[in-house]
Amino acid sequence: MTARVGVVVFPGTNCEHDVAEALRRLGGEARMLWHQDPDLHGVEAVVLPGGFAHGDYLRPGALARFSPVMGAVADFAAAGGPVVGICNGFQVLTEAGLLPGALGVNRSLRFVCRPVRLRVERTGTVLTGQAEAGQELVVPVNHFSGAYRVDPATLERLEAAGQVVLRYLENPNGSQGDVAGVCNEAGNVVGLMPHPERASDPLQGGTDGQVLLRSLLAAALDRSASGARR
Numbered sequence: 001m002t003a004r005v006g007v008v009v010f011p012g013t014n015c016e017h018d019v020a021e022a023l024r025r026l027g028g029e030a031r032m033l034w035h036q037d038p039d040l041h042g043v044e045a046v047v048l049p050g051g052f053a054h055g056d057y058l059r060p061g062a063l064a065r066f067s068p069v070m071g072a073v074a075d076f077a078a079a080g081g082p083v084v085g086i087c088n089g090f091q092v093l094t095e096a097g098l099l100p101g102a103l104g105v106n107r108s109l110r111f112v113c114r115p116v117r118l119r120v121e122r123t124g125t126v127l128t129g130q131a132e133a134g135q136e137l138v139v140p141v142n143h144f145s146g147a148y149r150v151d152p153a154t155l156e157r158l159e160a161a162g163q164v165v166l167r168y169l170e171n172p173n174g175s176q177g178d179v180a181g182v183c184n185e186a187g188n189v190v191g192l193m194p195h196p197e198r199a200s201d202p203l204q205g206g207t208d209g210q211v212l213l214r215s216l217l218a219a220a221l222d223r224s225a226s227g228a229r230r
């Protein structure tokens, strides 16, 4: 069995091929899903990759949330399907209301582009099913609006519910609670600002992203094995 992952492409997305190549190298299948097509074509997992959807006009992800594909993504997520938003994809998922919080402009008012140290705070999600609690990873970030923002009461609730999935050990952007990635209550929708596909080959300087992508492929295979509605 091969895990089939849909990679959503908006006008301005620029990491779709990085994600597809990283998944294929780990044994998965990846197919592009154009944002105007409301059909997910039977995939078992969905990734919203990084980039500058609609040029980040208004706010990153603010226009992409209205694309026809997002209705299908929301239905797929509601049915328990694995959905991961990487960087711009995370911004789209928060704008679409599929994840809590928002991503604001970096505290430095500068674009950050460098590897950062992270810690896995929650295992058992579609992105951390094969990780260890407390595992430290080095994964690159690459964004201008990566500062996770949420009201204090909601942050307290997310922490208590184990919905903070990844935490920065060196905060590159001023994210509240050093939050690098969060999940929904069920753990099948995860968003993160770091780019695991850019740490999935030794030539990239590290492979710490592999455990996250392998977890996603395993979650897709689990969905396939369960025969869940596609």
Ligand SMILES: NC(=O)CC[C@H](N)C(=O)O
Pocket (backbone or CB within 6 Å): 049, 050, 051, 052, 053, 056, 060, 086, 087, 088, 089, 142, 143, 144, 145, 146
């Ligand atoms: N690498 C990305 O996905 C960038 C996300 C978004 N365009 C930002 O700059 O914050």
